[in-house]
Amino acid sequence: MSALLAQGVSPAQFAQALDAMRAVVGPQWLFASEEDIAAYSDHFAFEDVTANMASAIVAPLGLDQITRIIGIARDHRIPVWAISTGRNLAYGGSAPRKHGTLTLDLKRNNRILEVNEELAYAVVEPGVSFFQLYRHLRETGSKLWIDTPSPGWGGIMGNMLERGVGYTPYGDRFMWQCGMQVVLADGTVVDTGMAAQEGAPGNHTYRYGGGPWIDGIFTQSNFGIVTKVGIQLMPEPPGYRPFLVTFAEDDDIEPVSDLIRPLKMTHIIPNAAVTCSLNLEAATSLDRTKYHSDSGPVPEAGRRRMMEDLGVGKWNFYAALYGPEPVMDAHWEVIRDSFSSVKGARFFTEEDRKNDVVFGYRTQLMRGEPNMTEFGILNWMPNGAHLGFSPVAPVDGKTALDQYRLAEAICNRHGFDYTGMFIVGFRAMHHIVEPIFSRSDEDQRGRVVSMVTELIDEAAKRGYGEYRGHLSFMDQIAGTYGWGDDALMKLSQRIKRALDPSGIMAPGKSGIWSDGASS
Numbered sequence: 346m347s348a349l350l351a352q353g354v355s356p357a358q359f360a361q362a363l364d365a366m367r368a369v370v371g372p373q374w375l376f377a378s379e380e381d382i383a384a385y386s387d388h389f390a391f392e393d394v395t396a397n398m399a400s401a402i403v404a405p406l407g408l409d410q411i412t413r414i415i416g417i418a419r420d421h422r423i424p425v426w427a428i429s430t431g432r433n434l435a436y437g438g439s440a441p442r443k444h445g446t447l448t449l450d451l452k453r454n455n456r457i458l459e460v461n462e463e464l465a466y467a468v469v470e471p472g473v474s475f476f477q478l479y480r481h482l483r484e485t486g487s488k489l490w491i492d493t494p495s496p497g498w499g500g501i502m503g504n505m506l507e508r509g510v511g512y513t514p515y516g517d518r519f520m521w522q523c524g525m526q527v528v529l530a531d532g533t534v535v536d537t538g539m540a541a542q543e544g545a546p547g548n549h550t551y552r553y554g555g556g557p558w559i560d561g562i563f564t565q566s567n568f569g570i571v572t573k574v575g576i577q578l579m580p581e582p583p584g585y586r587p588f589l590v591t592f593a594e595d596d597d598i599e600p601v602s603d604l605i606r607p608l609k610m611t612h613i614i615p616n617a618a619v620t621c622s623l624n625l626e627a628a629t630s631l632d633r634t635k636y637h638s639d640s641g642p643v644p645e646a647g648r649r650r651m652m653e654d655l656g657v658g659k660w661n662f663y664a665a666l667y668g669p670e671p672v673m674d675a676h677w678e679v680i681r682d683s684f685s686s687v688k689g690a691r692f693f694t695e696e697d698r699k700n701d702v703v704f705g706y707r708t709q710l711m712r713g714e715p716n717m718t719e720f721g722i723l724n725w726m727p728n729g730a731h732l733g734f735s736p737v738a739p740v741d742g743k744t745a746l747d748q749y750r751l752a753e754a755i756c757n758r759h760g761f762d763y764t765g766m767f768i769v770g771f772r773a774m775h776h777i778v779e780p781i782f783s784r785s786d787e788d789q790r791g792r793v794v795s796m797v798t799e800l801i802d803e804a805a806k807r808g809y810g811e812y813r814g815h816l817s818f819m820d821q822i823a824g825t826y827g828w829g830d831d832a833l834m835k836l837s838q839r840i841k842r843a844l845d846p847s848g849i850m851a852p853g854k855s856g857i858w859s860d861g862a863s864s
Contacts, residue, residue, distance in 0.1 A: 355577050469574060471503065511710070567851035591658030619664075738773065748804070
């Protein structure tokens with residue numbers, strides 16, 4: 346049995362709780378060996394892995410088992426951390442925020458409960474992955490598209506609850522959430538929105554219902570465990586045309602971002618497009634030692650060679666057009682005329698990049714086809730790993746350039762390449778900075794910690810907040826949202842104490858601790 350127990354939980358108390366849980370799920374669905382627990386750790390850990398190590402793992406099936414397990418945990422005051430598929434890599438994987446927490450693995454709950462072709466939505470359980478729903482739609486002849494992040498093996502629900510983003514016109518994934526079922530710490534089961542009215546036919550077509558809309562408080566929080574969610578899907582358009590525009594200089598991110606804004610806000614570019622840095626393009630398919638075998642960031646000469654070898658720019662804008670051919674033709678004229686104002690801009694279609702690995706997988710993502718190609722970035726260096734630093738920016742050129750220069754300088758100062766992209770919404774961009782480091786290099790792991798700590802602090806000084814964060818930095822990130830004497834966090838803590846007075850639900854998630862303490 347694990348020696349890592351939550352504070353205040355005795356070995357006898359823990360053993361008694363596990364016996365009760367085995368009686369609920371069956372002995373084969375409770376895991377407490379060191380090997381089992383290690384399998385649920387953060388595989389990209391850069392600090393002491395035991396800091397976020399579970400005490401055991403239990404895998405209930407169905408709502409009844411889930412509520413009974415929560416009841417046992419509550420009675421024994423054992424904290425629980427729910428995961429859907431546990432693929433939250435770069436942000437902590439399947440590990441809990443606090444060591445000694447019991448992991449509640451929900452991936453056995455993987456039913457696609459409904460697909461409504463006419464009203465274009467699906468209802469899924471926590472364990473349903475993007476791959477699973479995509480394949481189901483294709484196998485049944487559906488004309489509906491999903492929206493997917495880069496790695497398609499993750500859970501739809503887990504990614505949605507983290508407010509993850511994708512690349513189709515439905516790229517702001519939580520915007521298309523409609524109705525959920527939540528289990529609270531006291532065992533109460535709540536169906537939100539229209540589903541709270543028994544027999545309502547529009548459960549997953551109108552998300553608000555009557556009265557306060559509460560679904561949002563269950564995202565990036567520890568107020569309850571979501572066991573079912575509705576997700577609205579995109580009907581297949583009559584036409585699809587992906588494209589790439591490359592830009593030659595680092596400072597081009599400023600005019601490019603300003604040019605994107607009106608194109609996005611008027612829906613001429615309808616999807617969640619991306620402006621990718623050179624190093625992100627290169628890391629997907631190249632080994633950095635070909636361009637720089639020493640420590641430290643790749644020098645300018647090496648970066649220029651990467652541009653030539655890959656036929657890309659310092660910045661690379663991927664987007665797509667959707668709709669009837671005449672509409673796409675008209676929109677393409679506007680886009681080409683707009684970006685042509687940037688010196689050195691080059692335009693590419695799918696026909697131009699037939700054998701391009703990066704263009705190929707981005708083409709798939711923008712039409713809702715999940716894949717795993719982007720994990721190629723882990724081959725950028727031996728035993729590669731990465732984490733996410735993800736500040737938000739308005740779709741504004743000066744802000745984009747300032748964030749890029751700030752992140753680049755801090756990454757380079759700590760000996761890392763700047764590797765990132767801007768995922769462009771209609772008014773805001775997610776600036777995803779993905780520093781790649783070697784898991785086998787203790788010095789690099791230490792530098793990653795100091796680098797991200799500095800990135801968060803320096804970004805906050807300029808008013809840039811992260812939209813999500815790695816386990817190790819959740820408290821620090823939460824602290825940057827401190828206006829009004831920490832009024833926002835104090836409100837979250839009041840909700841936490843009301844819904845989970847014993848504090849067993851995912852302690853420390855997003856910096857929310859029921860007692861205000863971080864340990």
